[in-house]
Amino acid sequence: MDNRRLAILLSGRGSNFVAIHEAIRRGDLNATICCVISNVAEAAGFGRAREFGLKAECLPSKGADREAYDRRLVEKLIKYDPALICLAGFMRILSPAVIRAFPKRILNIHPALLPSFPGLHAQRQALEHGVKVSGCTVHFADEGVDTGPIILQRAVEVREGDDEETLSARILEQEHQAYWRAIALVLDRMNAGAG
Ligand code: GRF
Numbered sequence: 001m002d003n004r005r006l007a008i009l010l011s012g013r014g015s016n017f018v019a020i021h022e023a024i025r026r027g028d029l030n031a032t033i034c035c036v037i038s039n040v041a042e043a044a045g046f047g048r049a050r051e052f053g054l055k056a057e058c059l060p061s062k063g064a065d066r067e068a069y070d071r072r073l074v075e076k077l078i079k080y081d082p083a084l085i086c087l088a089g090f091m092r093i094l095s096p097a098v099i100r101a102f103p104k105r106i107l108n109i110h111p112a113l114l115p116s117f118p119g120l121h122a123q124r125q126a127l128e129h130g131v132k133v134s135g136c137t138v139h140f141a142d143e144g145v146d147t148g149p150i151i152l153q154r155a156v157e158v159r160e161g162d163d164e165e166t167l168s169a170r171i172l173e174q175e176h177q178a179y180w181r182a183i184a185l186v187l188d189r190m191n192a193g194a195g
Helices: 016-026 042-049 066-079 097-101 122-129 164-191
Strands: 004-011 030-040 056-058 084-087 106-110 133-140 149-155
Touching: 004 016, 004 042, 004 066, 016 030, 016 042, 016 164, 030 042, 030 066, 066 097, 066 106, 084 164, 106 164, 122 133, 122 164, 133 164, 149 164
Parallel strands: 004 030, 004 084, 030 056, 084 106
Antiparallel strands: 106 133, 133 149
């Protein structure tokens, strides 16, 4: 039987999560969201998940011991039996124990064309470097920071006069197109048995 269950992990605004949810609702993405887990109770994305009537759980990370936190996270995720775990602005680095619990099943989106500009403030890094093209990348999470195998990228032109805000906004539009398409690619491949 196909498993098309998505677990979403977020910490903030949640616009990528909402874009995935909308793609499912439109029928563009054949998947279901089995849970939304936030490490921040006030995260806007967490509120949206509740509005949508999705299973939403907060696992607060503030002050938590990393190992214990990640163990709880893995236990929780296993309970939901997700095909894929989608990091959507989840502002925590996952320990190797989490990555190893779900090999090739954790996806992340990053607002730059990896391997350029990994880590925080990717759009600012791109502007400071003076690149003429940036974009976004959906990739499998591995044990490094923004280093796993790339699934899909979309390019965005850097315009004269762009600042961090304007460039981030145009990249974000492309993120909202890229993430669900990447999820569809991976789910189709997994469910066809090609892993
Ligand atoms: C996005 O820019 C994403 O690429 C990065 O974090 C941001 C999350 O935005 N990983 P949102 O919470 O999905 O609106």
